[in-house]
Amino acid sequence: MLASLARPALAGARPRQPARRRWHGLAGYLFLLPWLIGFFGLTLGPAVASLILSFTHFDLITDPRWAGLANYRRIAFIDTKFWASLHVTFTYVLLSVPLKLAFALGVAMVLNKGMRGLTVYRAIFYLPSLLGGSVAIAVLWREIFSGSGLLNRLLALVGLHGPSWIADPDTAIYTLVVLGVWQFGSPMIIFLAGLRQIPQDLYEAASLDGASRRRQFFRITLPLLTPIIFFNAIVQVIDAFKAFTPAFIISDGGGGPINATLFYTLYLYQEAFGNFRMGYASALAWILVLIIGTFTAISFLSARYWVHYDE
């Protein structure tokens, strides 16, 4: 069922509907109306406005002044913080997404063994995904990874002296990667559903032929899961680029220490709501749209080489 989500929709020609049926269509649109109003009024409208604003200087209180390409030029050639924030964000995306997917798949395979109380375990493992983006968890994370935090106390029990993970510019980003990976629940659930769809007789045939567990994993499980992996990867990459709350809470909105947790979205927020440069922040936002769009496009283009659909 879920695999079909990731599968490109089949564009089939439908017969023309009789006139009577059109009223049903109208009712449908009426039911859609609240969503349509929201989409045009709260999503598309502001998006177009921000595209226009990205070519202006706008401090909220005074009227926008036309700036041409000045904002984009500054971002590309002058703004060192832009590059610093890109570096932080890419580090985060490239580390957290693969780790999270691997972890989610691992847990899903364990849960797929058909153990007792599966629903309970599934709920427990899903819990971090519900809580993970919240302010409370970000605060908790500070307490675990600070110099005298829980982690270092545990390390002290075995005689190790850990650094102040969150306060050290070398390690701060990794605490956020761990926080990201910890929220493996939703890809795990999707993997679990995907694993259930793989026909058991494939494994039976393989073991009759003497294929090892390892070989079964790489030759059966992984190839048949590729549509699910593809779907999860795209969703997670987009999510990771948009990560904001943990860095905002952990660094009190500053992106410190020394810009080590200055996520792109955090920098965008600083420019917009800290320094009231709405035009500049809009330009940053559109560059993020381009980056995410590029990543998604590359994923889709590459999909034909590694994603298997068993049509």
Added chain:
Amino acid sequence: MTTRRSMLAGLGTAALLGGPARGAFAASTRLRMAWWGGRERADRTNRALEAFTRKHSDIAVAGESMGWSDYWPKLATQVVGRNAPDLIQMDYRYLFEYAVRDTLLPLDKYLSGPLKVGGWDPKFLDVGRTSDGKLYGVNFGANSPALVYSATALKELGLAPPTPDTTWGELAQLGEQVTRKANRTSYYGLCDSGMREPILEIFVRQKGKQLYTPEGKLGFGTDDIREWFALWDEMRKRGACVPADIQALYQNSIESSALSLGKAAMDCPHSNQLIGYQQLNQERLGLTMLPTIDAQAPPGQYLKPSQLLSVYARSRKPEAAVELLNFFVTDPEAGAILSIERGVPIDPAQRAVLKDGQDQKTKDLVEYIDLVAGRVGPLPPPPPKGAGEITLLLRRVNEQIGFGRMAVADGAKQFIAEAEDILSRG
């Protein structure tokens, strides 16, 4: 999506803390008042609002309380939407930006009527006037940075507490002695205030410079900031102040200061925060003025309005709003409720209430402000646009030096270059 959800959660908390004052539905006149601050301030302000509505049963006031960093985006958005609160807590930093855009109501015509602040010392009233002489904000409490120290810890270690005549060199020595004599892991004499812009300002003013010129340029040079960074770098190396990885956990809040966390004996916050610090500390705290460069140095500190109260220019009930403003800044009952949480009140009647009935900490603070009043320099011009960003820059460069990523001299050069770039952008 997560972002939006957490933002909504934040707004929800703010609404809870703010809460409508009693009788919000019965009264004929409804006002809104917004302020930034913590829990303590929200409680006190709401109690004062209740006291006001008891006296004016025809007026109901809804309070909106939020943190500093949420406050300004929200206010700016409300001003754009022509929907700002009637009574606005203002910062000296932003008063003029809002005033010149006609978003604040000139209060001069009320001085003969409901606003009874005409008898105040002009030096405290004039901070709310723009260059054209109009009054746009009323001083909501006098404030100044202070050196807050644990009197208990210093006494136990047999060290004399700092005085207004202490020099920076002597403070460093005192910090080092605390660290040595206390000899506890992760316990130091001082917090690292190299990142604190108000303390840097005191330092440059003692050198006869200023943070910003009236034209909005930097008022000090590379040499000054290099000396500043070197001062704190040396303190870190001598163990006089906390190392960079402890200071990095500071989040611009009383709760996250190394002094509150039991990792340092001294910090340099604003004096009105003394009450908050004391509540989080078992040890008895004292406060004094910041150190000086030498005995002949010009005074670095000044009395600033911790905040001002302004009326929204589009308020539909300006008279009622001014009435409420007057209650906050002159009424003795309000003075007793608000105490010194927003700094020491200017109004003589409110001050008298505080000097009489209140606890020792309040008296300490009123005394401190009196002490500072005798030794202050003039109020500097309001900081230019971009000053807020420069406080973040100061913190970052101080961290880069503290973590050993950058030499002091390079840090000073980078600070000046980036600060000038920020100011040129506006």
